[in-house]
Structures are given as structure tokens and as C-alpha cells.
Amino acid sequence: MDWLTEFPELGRRDLRDFRKGIDEGFKSFTREYGENIENFFDPLLQFLIWLERLLLATPWPLFILIVAGLGWLASRNIKIVIGSAISLFLIGYLGMWEDTMSTVSIIIVCTLLCIGIGLPTGILMSRSKRAQSIITPILDVMQTIPSFVYLIPVVMLLGIGKVPGLIAVVIYALPPMIRLTNLGIRLVDREVLEAADAFGASSWQKLTQVQIPLALPNIFAGVNQTIMMSLAMVVIASMIGVTGLGQPVLKAISNQYLAMGLLNGMAIVALAIIFDRISQSYGKRLQNYRGGHDE
Amino acid sequence: MSDMETKIEIKNLYKIFGNDPQSMLEKVRGGVTKDELNDQYNHVLGLSDINLKMPAKGLQVVMGLSGSGKSTLIRHINRLIEPTAGEVWIDGENVLAMNEKSxxxxxxxxxxxxxxxxxxxxxxxxxxNTxxxxEINGMSESKAKKQAAHWIDRVGLTGFEENYPSQLSGGMQQRVGLARALATDADILLMDEAFSALDPLIRTDMQDILLDLQKELHKTIVFITHDLEEALRIGDQIAILRDGQVIQQGSPQQIVLKPKDDYIADFTKDINRGRVIQLKTIMKAPNDQPGPELPGEMLVEDAAQLVTESPSSQARVTNDAGEVVGVVGINDLIRAMARPDIDSRL
Structure with a gap:
């Protein structure tokens, strides 16, 4: 009756060979294509570096003014504008300006990437049941797999640095963008689409004039989620060489610097709240036509 | 109907919903009924052998209760729904055979x-919206706006151009829908229960707007409704649909005076017949008695009012040329307005 109490395991040696096979396989893949892949991502790295330098070269009052201006354009809410300006000022006053600029630049690049990849993918999903049934499980994996697990192959392939960090952040932050784009387009009223058909709209006209505009509030919720999740990934990304507010937090953990950890953590929170309020109130303003009379 | 030119002709149109409509088509042609098809083969018979000729520049009403297939029928005319079999001929072209571009x-x-x-x-x-x-057709924005402004004015929405639909009442929203449809200058107007979602008073308003516009535009209108009152009021021709089949077609008067079966008779018995039947339909041979001269197209209800106000007890009915062609006595008017089931009990 051994077979009942003993689980039928793969032999220890077989298991080791199995793992080794995968490791070796991936290593040779890395040796073969690592450089090509690195070259492929080079423009991205250049852009990221350029943006970071640009932000650092921008005079601080100008940067605060720009954020406040964006806040006003998006929300028309003076509280959000003043809150953003004060928190940015405090971040700089407490000596975290440069790290903050690094983080902001990586968040901007990551968000742009997520929109660039997520919007078309979400549209594809909304148009084909088959695409949806293939992509949904991939998104589930992306969202649930512990980030450390996919850091390993990324680092093996690209080493330590900004680009692997960026890829890790994108993998983590992309799913909500795709899901909400898909959802937004699927929620568009069937009758409105039928009307578009009845007036002879081509599928491109339907997509650009009806589906995307009506899905915009959801798409914007996706952008908002993407920003929030990439901010959450900043600390983990710093483990593989992404500069910014994550690195001091990491240093604080290993050295038990309580104040340092708290301050940088709070700076991440402040950034998150600024981005969230601005993008959310813009998303809400996009739906004004629904409410009718306000504004 | 024979004196009018046909604009839309529907021939042998079938629509079966389900996994394998083509093989079900043979069964339906072989005499399987809607219920049998549903129970035994799990397919829904949407439309069965529809043949209809819709007059050019006329208002064709298709009337039926929910599930009768009327919305399915109208969607075949611009092919929002693909048929299982059949043809829809418009100006010598079969819409159901067009390629995507045409x-x-x-x-x-x-x-x-x-x-x-x-x-x-x-x-x-x-x-x-208008x-x-x-815009879809590629017209420049300034030209389109100029053209649209005219229709917005015609449906009485001037001043609301910059409002969003959610800021308007239902009746106003449907005026926008009407303006949007009229703006393309298409000569066929398909109206799918266009006024059914509106309050009764606003519905009558919209019917008036439509009839007014039609007097001038002479479009070929296909109007779907479940409301017989509405059908009789606006239709030049009415087709009654039940279980995906046309069970009677004709003018409003024909429907009311000669219902083809009990189902339709049941419908029409609650109708205010005085508002449908015209004098020329019930007039008798002319006599020498005096009476107000009324046109043959006048409705019985209106005539009854005028005759009671006049000193005589009959009306003299005239044709288009103004000649007296018959008379209608006050008793004839009352009989025409009475409900048929009461009539038979006497």
C-alpha cells in the first residue's frame, strides 16, 4: 500500500536533469540572441535616458508649474492643483527631487508603452472571441505570477539595468489597460452600433467615431490603473537597477534606516495620489455628456 | 395599390434563427410550423415566405405584436440582418445580393x-448627431452642418444644437433621430417602432410632424409599429404580421372593414372606426334631399359632427371635381362608427 502514502514523484535525478535542461536551453538562447534583443530595446533605453535628463534639467519651479497646469486642465479643481504643488515642493525640500524625476520618467515611459501595447491588444480582444480566449489566460498569468519569477529570465537576457526594469514594470502594469479597453468597447451600446451600421459606417469609422469615444472613460480607468501599478512596482524594479525612489527604499531595508524608508515611501505615495487624482478627474470629465447638466 | 408605383418589393423572404437555418428552410417550405420548428428542431422561425410590395412615396406600415417578426423584417430592407432566403428589390436592385461596398x-x-x-x-x-x-459619407463639416441645420429647424430643435442627447426629453431625442435620418436625403426612410417609446401625447405630436414632412418630401417610408391606432392613423398601406407571416395587407379602411380573420377582427374591434372610414366608402346613390356638401375622403367622425350641426339629416358627398356622387345619412354615419360585435347582437 506504499503507493497510497508515497506521492508518485519524479526521481530526484530526473528532476534535476529536467531543470538543468530548461536552464541550459534558456542560457544558450541568451548567448545566441541576448545581444540582438538588447539592441532591439536600445531606442527605448535612449528615450528613457533622454527623458530623465530632460526632467532633471527642467528648473524645479517650472516642473511644479507644469504639473499644476496639467492638474488644472484635467480636473478644474483648485484643491488638486494646490495639493500637487505642495507635495512636489515638499519632496524636493526633503532632498528627493532627483530620485523623483527618475521615477517620474520611468512611469511616463512605462505608461506610454502600456497604452501603445494595451490599446491595440484590447481592441483586438474586443473584436474577436478567439483573441479574447487566448489573451485572457495570458493576462491572468501576468497579474498573478510573483514578479520575482519573471525578473529571473529578464535579467538573464538583458542583465541589470533600466530596460529590464522597465520590462518588468510593463509586464505588471499592462493587464488592466488591456482588460479595461476590451471591457469598454464591449460595453458600447449595441443599438448605437446598429445605428452606425444602418448609416453605412465602415468598421474603421465605427471604431474611431463610436467605439473608442464611448469606451474612453473605461480606457482612462485603465490608464489610471496602469500608472498606479507601475508606481507600486518601483521598489521591486529598483532591485534590478532601476534608479529612482525605489533604490533608497531598498537601501533603507537592508540598513534599517527607518526615516529614509518612510520619506521615500511617502514620496511614492504622494506621486501616486497626484497622478491618480489628475487622471481620474480627467476620466470623469470625459463622461460629462452622460450626466447632462453638470458643467 | 395597383395604381401606385412599387418602390420596395420583398419576395419569398425567409429568416430562420439557429445553428443550421439552411436545412431547416426545406422543412419550413415543406410545411413545418413555427411551433414545431421551435419544439422539435430548436430553431426560431423569424420570417416565413414574406411577399410585400411597398408603394413609392407612400407610407407603408408593418404592424404586429412583439415576436411577430416586424423588426426582423425591416432590418432586411437595409440588410442589418442577413436573410436565410429571399430577395428585396429596390429600384431594380436586389439588396440581399449586394456586395459590401454597394x-x-x-x-x-x-x-x-x-x-x-x-x-x-x-x-x-x-x-x-445630425x-x-x-460625415460617414465624407461630406465636409461646414457643408454638412449647413445641411443639418435645415433639418434641425424642420423638426423644431433650433436652439438645441449644442445640447447632448442626455439633456433632452425622449420626444426631443427622437426628433434628433428623425433629423439625422432626413439629413442624408435618402429617399427611403425606415422607422422601427420609432414612436413606441414616447408618451401618448408626444407620440401624436411626432406622428403629426412625420405626416407634415411627408406631405412635402414624399419619401418611401416603412413604419413598424405594434399599435393599430397608430398604423391606421398614418399608414397609406398596412401589412399585418403574425408569427413571421403576412396575414393581411391593404388600406386602413380595408383592414377595419374587412378583417381577414378573427385575429385581426379582434384587434380592430376596439378601434375608433369613425376616424378610419371615409364617406365615399359608405355612401349611397345620390338623392334630391338637401345637406352639406362634403368631400369623399372626409372621415365619418368629422362628417358626423358637421351633419349634426346642419339642419338636414344627411350629407352630400363630392368627388375631387366637386360633383355630388352620393349621400350619407346620419344613421349611416352612426352605423359606420358602431362596433361590429355590438352590431351583430342587435
């Missing part, structure tokens, strides 16, 4: 549609 051209230029739940674009203003069809 179908799009047809929808953009020759047939526009008004929907039961308005189906406006909620993110666009009244003006932007130019929608023109």
Missing part, C-alpha cells in the same frame, strides 16, 4: 433609419 453605398445614400430607442451617439451634440450620416 451595400454601404446603399445605406449611406438611399435608405436611412430611425430607431425605437433613438440610438443617438451619447458623446455627440444634437448637431454632431451630421453623422453625412
Amino acid at each position: 451595400l454601404r453605398h446603399f445605406r449611406r445614400n438611399r435608405a436611412s433609419m430611425v430607431f425605437q430607442k433613438f440610438a443617438l451617439l451619447p458623446h455627440r451634440t444634437v448637431m454632431e 451630421i453623422y450620416g453625412l
